[in-house]
Amino acid sequence: MKHRRRPTAPDAPRPQGRRHGRRPRRRVLRGLVLCFCLVLLCTAGAGWYFYRDLAGQIGSSRALGDGVPKSSGGATNILLMGLDSRKDRDGDDLPKDVLAKLHAGASSDIGGYNTNTLILLHVPADGGRATAFSIPRDDLVDVPGHGKDKIKKAYGLAKAAAEDRLARQGVTDHHRLEHEGREAGRRAEIETVRAFLGVPIDHFAEVSLVGFLHIADALDGVPVCLKHPVKDRYSGADFPAGRQTLDGPQSLAFVRQRHGLPAGDLDRTRRQQAFLASATHKLNSAGTFTDPLRLLRLMDVAKEDLVIDEGWDLMAFVKQAKNLSGGNVRFSTLPVEGFAKHRGEDVNVVDPVKIRRLVAREIGHASGGSGAPGTSAGPGDKSDTASVAPSSPAGTLQPSPSSSSSAAESGSGAGGSGQTAPMIDGGGIPCVD
Numbered sequence: 456m457k458h459r460r461r462p463t464a465p466d467a468p469r470p471q472g473r474r475h476g477r478r479p480r481r482r483v484l485r486g487l488v489l490c491f492c493l494v495l496l497c498t499a500g501a502g503w504y505f506y507r508d509l510a511g512q513i514g515s516s517r518a519l520g521d522g523v524p525k526s527s528g529g530a531t532n533i534l535l536m537g538l539d540s541r542k543d544r545d546g547d548d549l550p551k552d553v554l555a556k557l558h559a560g561a562s563s564d565i566g567g568y569n570t571n572t573l574i575l576l577h578v579p580a581d582g583g584r585a586t587a588f589s590i591p592r593d594d595l596v597d598v599p600g601h602g603k604d605k606i607k608k609a610y611g612l613a614k615a616a617a618e619d620r621l622a623r624q625g626v627t628d629h630h631r632l633e634h635e636g637r638e639a640g641r642r643a644e645i646e647t648v649r650a651f652l653g654v655p656i657d658h659f660a661e662v663s664l665v666g667f668l669h670i671a672d673a674l675d676g677v678p679v680c681l682k683h684p685v686k687d688r689y690s691g692a693d694f695p696a697g698r699q700t701l702d703g704p705q706s707l708a709f710v711r712q713r714h715g716l717p718a719g720d721l722d723r724t725r726r727q728q729a730f731l732a733s734a735t736h737k738l739n740s741a742g743t744f745t746d747p748l749r750l751l752r753l754m755d756v757a758k759e760d761l762v763i764d765e766g767w768d769l770m771a772f773v774k775q776a777k778n779l780s781g782g783n784v785r786f787s788t789l790p791v792e793g794f795a796k797h798r799g800e801d802v803n804v805v806d807p808v809k810i811r812r813l814v815a816r817e818i819g820h821a822s823g824g825s826g827a828p829g830t831s832a833g834p835g836d837k838s839d840t841a842s843v844a845p846s847s848p849a850g851t852l853q854p855s856p857s858s859s860s861s862a863a864e865s866g867s868g869a870g871g872s873g874q875t876a877p878m879i880d881g882g883g884i885p886c887v888d
Contacts, residue, residue, distance in 0.1 A: 570609070682887065689712070691708040
């Protein structure tokens with residue numbers, strides 16, 4: 456890896472303002488932060504020295520807050536967030552050669568602070584089979600202080616508001632603006648997801664776009680499988696059908712592609728889940744745990760690109776979730792009822808009560824149907840500007856006119872009928888579109 460964070464805290468760039476409204480064709484990987492949790496498992500398992508070195512240099516945050524609800528009975532819920540940002544975790548611009556590898560624009564100012572990756576990882580108290588719920592980034596939900604909006608925007612909206620407030624108070628220090636803005640963004644995203652899903656969030660991990668590139672290269676590539684050949688100029692994906700091993704830039708293109716896929720954005724989520732399953736398979740089967748050089752590379756990635764909540768006892772988590780690296784994880788996409796327009800943007804219409812009940816049933820939590828604060832627009836919600844597309848004869852909601860963010864899956868995934876996508880086991884090499 457060529458990009459390394461400088462040892463001293465650099466000045467942050469100018470606040471990013473309100474770039475959250477853009478719909479760039481370049482998107483961050485859904486779920487890449489799960490790989491970083493697995494990195495923690497690997498490196499911490501290498502010994503106490505490695506653990507102390509890693510824990511002492513990973514970025515930390517106090518955004519989780521005190522006095523918030525916690526899981527009971529020893530289970531753990533972890534929110535994994537991936538930012539659509541072309542900057543490092545301190546807000547510095549990325550080197551030009553790294554930006555070129557991302558195939559995501561020639562400037563670090565592109566993108567912003569949308570959380571285009573949102574996954575709730577539930578680890579049972581007995582350390583058994585974990586479940587990872589992917590939250591589609593365009594779900595229309597209640598964002599605290601901003602009304603209805605896409606769930607991915609909570610971070611960027613809060614960051615911009617915090618920076619504007621500090622600027623009005625006369626604060627000009629770029630590092631302070633960046634730090635406090637990001638902390639506000641994290642708090643808002645955590646609060647939004649907690650209210651939407653109706654479950655506690657015990658820990659969180661955050662990574663930006665470049666982190667995925669680093670983790671894939673540190674693993675010496677990740678095996679994937681495609682049902683059909685693909686070529687997409689937007690993401691840079693250009694692969695034959697069948698099994699193959701992708702390096703960092705190729706892996707990023709694989710998981711970012713949405714153009715040309717039957718279900719667009721929702722199919723891309725399955726791509727990303729399949730990639731994560733393959734990555735966990737490689738972590739367990741390729742001698743990663745016994746290869747000191749590879750472990751050191753993974754440690755460098757975690758120290759450079761990862762931010763976690765302050766006080767997270769990684770050693771305790773390793774003991775609880777030791778089976779994750781063996782593929783004992785299943786991935787699921789939360790259901791979408793249909794597609795609509797909201798303030799001129801394409802959004803996913805969701806049923807918050809159904810989603811809370813589904814999550815509660817899967818993780819054994821109390822019923823989520825009581826209606827935690829922060830609900831989103833359901834199929835019959837007429838209270839805002841969203842206009843739901845009509846149903847097809849088969850009862851599947853079709854994309855609204857000119858919708859390009861996602862398309863209905865024909866009964867096989869998280870499409871307009873409110874179905875959940877089939878689970879993807881976290882082991883082996885799943886073959887996808």
